[in-house]
Structure formats: C-alpha cells, structure tokens
C-alpha cells in the first residue's frame with residue numbers, strides 16, 4: 001500500500017497533522033497501537049492555548065470546543081494562605097480554554113472518519129525502513145497480517161514510549177533530561193467548580209492544582225511520591241490533603257465531591273534533538289516531554305504540527321525542501337522556551353525534599369514578585385498563554 005505521508009500514532013499530533021494535510025490535498029495514513037475506545041477515553045491534558053484553538057478551528061474541528069470549552073481570562077496563585085490572580089487577558093490580550101484532551105481526540109477522530117481517513121487502530125510491531133532514501137516505508141501488523149506502507153515521509157507522533165525516536169541513529173541524537181523526584185496524584189470528581197479559575201497552590205505539604213472539566217466534573221491534582229499507590233489514598237485522605245494545601249485564610253475552600261477516578265503520573269523534562277533525519281520527522285511527545293505544571297505538552301505537540309504542515313505543504317505545492325530542512329531548528333525554539341517555563345513553574349511551586357529554609361523562602365519571594373510586579377506577571381502570563389515565542 002502507498003500513501004504520501006505515513007503517520008505513527010493517533011494522539012493530538014498525529015490526528016491533527018493527518019487532518020490538516022487532508023485539507024491541503026495531501027494523503028496520509030495514521031497507524032495507532034491502541035483501539036479507538038482507548039484513545040478516546042484516556043484522561044490527560046485540559047488547557048488549550050489560543051494558538052491551539054485557532055489551529056483546531058482552522059482544521060474545522062473547533063465547534064464543540066467553542067461551545068463546551070470554558071474560556072479562562074486568568075488563574076490564581078495560592079501561597080502563604082493567600083491567593084493572587086494572574087490576569088492573562090489584561091496582561092497579554094490572550095486567554096486559554098479548558099477543554100479535555102480526550103474530547104479533542106474524539107473531535108479529530110470523527111473528522112478523520114468523516115473524510116474517509118480513519119486511523120488504522122490496533123496495529124502492532126511497527127518498524128520504520130529506508131528513511132535515508134526518498135521512499136521510506138513503515139512495516140506493521142494488523143489483524144494477524146504484515147503490511148508495508150510505502151510513503152514519501154514518515155512522521156513519528158507516537159508519544160514518549162513510541163518507536164520512532166529510536167529510528168534516528170544514536171550518533172546523531174542528543175537527549176536532554178531531568179527527572180523530578182515527585183509525581184502528581186490526579187482525581188476527577190463530581191461537583192461544582194471550587195473556583196471560577198484554575199488555582200496553582202504552593203504549600204509546605206506540597207503543590208496542588210484545582211482545575212475543572214465542566215460545570216459538574218472537576219479535575220484536581222496534588223504533589224505525591226511518584227512510587228505511591230492510589231490504593232493508599234481514601235477519598236477522605238485526599239480531601240484532607242487538598243483542603244490543607246489550597247484553602248485560604250479568607251475562608252475560600254475547595255468543594256468536595258464524589259471521586260470517580262484516581263491516577264498518579266511521574267514528572268519529567270526531556271528533549272531529544274535532532275527531531276528529523278532523512279525522511280523521518282518527530283512531533284509532540286515523541287521528541288519532548290514537559291512536566292504538566294505549565295500546561296504545555298499538548299500545546300507543544302500542536303505547535304510542532306503547525307510547523308510541519310507548512311513545511312510538507314511547501315514541499316508538495318512548490319517543491320521546496322527548505323522548510324522541511326529547517327523543521328527541527330524552528331520547532332526547538334518554542335520547545336526550549338516551554339521547557340524552561342515548565343521547569344520554572346515546577347521548581348517554584350513544588351515542595352523540594354531537602355530544600356533548606358533559605359531555598360523555601362526564595363520560592364515565596366519569587367511568588368511575591370510574579371504576583372506584584374506587572375513586568376514579572378506579564379512574563380509569566382505570556383508564557384502561559386503561549387505567545388512568548390512566534
């Protein structure tokens with residue numbers, strides 16, 4: 001079988017790329033290891049930058065996001081028993097939208113299916129061949145048979161555990177990594193929002209985040225040991241921890257509700273360069289990971305896709321290779337900005353085991369600064385809404 005662009009992975013990166021290429025008359029096939037039900041129900045990100053929204057709207061998949069997503073013009077930073085607001089719109093002219101990643105996935109899969117471009121779900125043993133030639137291919141198994149997908153380009157959108165990154169020779173790759181000694185315990189619960197806006201809280205017991213999913217479903221996280229087990233946490237223990245970390249001296253409290261999902265995720269910063277070799281290009285988590293504190297992961301995946309779509313389109317319509325040649329370099333500017341921002345937010349907000357009282361006071365001093373200086377608040381806000389890099 002033959003297509004123009006072979007895409008591995010049906011996450012936000014792979015699905016959006018496939019659909020944007022389709023709208024430009026470029027054929028692609030998406031190969032996905034999991035089932036449609038699995039990808040449509042995995043709970044992950046929630047915060048979409050304006051640029052992400054714009055691209056989803058341009059792709060024609062923004063209607064439900066615009067109707068059901070919640071526009072947020074600011075967020076709160078809680079520390080030392082008080083809460084201070086970062087006025088995103090006032091400081092940058094931009095806002096963010098809270099709309100769950102698995103809803104974005106549902107919208108994208110529906111659009112691909114309607115355009116006769118349904119991903120091939122449940123594939124296994126994916127391997128990449130001939131990327132140093134003009135006719136690479138992807139070999140995979142599907143329903144007991146082995147297939148070879150011939151293409152012009154292979155795009156690795158297969159996330160942090162995928163196979164694509166390893167297809168770039170080790171000698172050409174440099175990996176940069178930082179593993180954090182803590183994780184996030186995430187819950188979904190029934191109930192009304194505790195606050196109109198997201199709350200990022202620094203507390204000596206550890207970080208906590210109050211987010212939302214809809215008027216009746218709430219998403220919250222708190223810093224935990226990444227090796228801890230959800231079985232050690234009863235609902236009562238979770239609520240006691242969230243109250244201790246987030247409730248403020250002026251009486252504002254987190255609103256309890258019935259918890260229906262619990263999970264623990266580890267935290268890591270990671271960048272693999274180069275993001276391209278021959279006819280293979282990486283996009284999204286396949287090439288880089290950020291800790292979730294800055295809400296950047298899915299937005300970065302979408303930003304890679306924006307750059308790659310333009311480059312592939314220049315190749316097919318004008319026979320230009322220059323944008324493809326410059327893909328990794330272009331994408332990495334935004335990636336490193338987001339890596340720094342996510343690392344900075346993480347370091348400022350979390351309890352760091354072994355930190356001295358002096359270092360703890362520095363965290364508080366920094367929070368005081370970003371919530372009282374317009375210049376510092378603007379720097380934080382423009383990174384959060386994603387306009388700090390073109």
Ligand code: RFL
Pocket residue numbers: 008009010011012013014031032033034039043044045046047048101123126157158159160161162163184186265283284285286292295296297298299300301
């Ligand atoms: P994905 O979503 O991981 O998709 C990769 C897909 O590839 C498939 N796959 C394979 N398919 C075929 N063959 C193989 N060998 C394959 N190996 C893997 C996988 O099954 C999967 O379907 O990568 P993509 O598209 O790059 O998207 C990245 C985002 O999913 C990720 O960055 C975000 O979820 C990160 N993230 C957040 N990002 C934000 O922008 N805003 C947020 O608020 C936010 N919050 C979060 C987050 C991630 C979290 N976790 C769980 C790590 C909150 C959390 C808790």
Ligand code: PHB
Pocket residue numbers: 044045046047198209211212219292293294295
């Ligand atoms: C979420 O709602 O899942 C969420 C929000 C903000 C973050 C991370 C996750 O920084």
